[in-house]
Amino acid sequence: MVMERISMNLVIDVLKLHYQDQCSNRGVAKRLGISRPTVQKYLDLTKEAGIDQWPVPEEEDGGVGRLRKILFPEPTVSSSGAPLPEWSEVEKELNARKKSGVTRHLLWQEYRMTHPDGLGYSQFCAHFAEYRKKRDLRMHVPHAPGEELYVDYSGPKVWIYPVGKDPFQASIFVAVMGLSAYTFIYATPDMKTRSWIRAHRETFEYLGGVPQAVIPDCTKTAVLVVHRYDPTLNRTYREMSAHYTFEIAPARPLSPRDKVSVESGVLSAQRALLAPIREVKFVSLPDLNRTLRERCDAFNQTPFQKRPDSRTVVFEAEDRPALGALPSEPFETEEWIVCRVHPDYHISVDRFLYSVPCRLVREQVDVRLTATTLEIFYREERVASHLRTTDPRKRFSTFKDHMPPNHRHHLDQSQEGYLERAGKSGPDVVRFIEALFRRKQYPAYAYRTCQGILSLLKEYPADRVNAACALGLQMGTGSYKALQGILKHEMDRKALTPETKPSVPDHENVRGPAYYGGKTESTPLSQV
Structure with missing residues (x-):
């Protein structure tokens, strides 16, 4: 050879x-x-x-x-004369995601079982490394000014020690411009959507503009369903991109070179910004972020090691002029989540329960959360809206319209339900039913009478029923039959008023007060 x-x-x-x-x-x-x-x-x-x-x-x-x-033909046999492995097949086996646990040593063992006099393990690895070097071609893609911003969370977290509270770990968000490598880091209490959005807002404020595209890793706060060609984006993140007019271009799964800028920026941030403050005890997130901001400014102004100028110089000269303008109003932090409607036609959000139309039981709905409101969407149509509650004594927020008919009927079988229905007929109907409940030792015993009173509204106008209740209160009666008699004999049409007194016949058998030695003014019975 x-x-x-x-x-x-x-x-x-x-x-x-x-x-x-x-x-x-x-x-x-x-x-x-x-x-x-x-x-x-x-x-x-x-x-x-x-x-x-x-x-x-x-x-x-x-x-x-x-x-x-x-x-110079490619060698196909080893020095001992044994055939060499098919390196393309070796690479394919190692890259197959479904074959977890497959290693070079395992593939070498399988090769030696077929060719006992073949390559040793070290030579096997050396030949394979040489094969991959020839195939591992890299292309330098130049970055356009203001075009790409790479974002990700740093691995190490920073401890916060609040006064009088339990310590917690803050997550570190890192953003790096593609052309200038201009870097911004920001501490958040967690890695949830609200913190992710807040970190982007702070980044754009720091940059003084908006890049054309943001390239995140495939974190759940950015990408709900990972797909090489058509990933499903987090809805809140997508709405934020529309508000700030930038494109979201997630890095492809299992493609680390798609995010080499941010990986390099994260490593630089860990070494230059986080490592020197590893022994510092911070008492709050603002305290930590002030320190990070100062160190970030100094880091960006430090000259490059292998090229002229610094990150700040390149950013100000090339990136900043190409950035888009910030919107007049910052994006309102909101969050979208997906919920399944429970059999009791409620969804659970932060341990509080909110009603949904009962026809959507067991369906999947989208929920838009803000600081004060909660909106529920089904197939892009809003079906319910609630004020968010934080009172642990009121865990349920339920609208009667969301209930099935039998549940609404059961709800009406209560003192509050009857009074609510009575309020639609008139104030005297309400007073009559309130008096009815006061006379009963157990409110439930008054339900049937209440049903009868409200059923009179199907036969008579509401104003007559209201007048009949007023007359019934004057007469001291509280029965359904009494009200029915008043309406039947039209007594409500000539209902007594407080000034009305019954006429007294004037004849000789009527004695005056002087006959009884009493006073001319009668004494109320309650004062006797």
């Missing part, structure tokens, strides 16, 4: 001088500064390969390429 230490250019020069210029071996050796045996050796090798002229005949692979393959 011919080793590739032979210079390909030297072989080509020998062929040109010998076949094209008709030089002798001595002349070729003299002109190229090599020995005559070497010239003859090269000519013999090319003749064995079937090449005895110049230029080499052009074929599918090209003449020179064909010559190289002939002179």
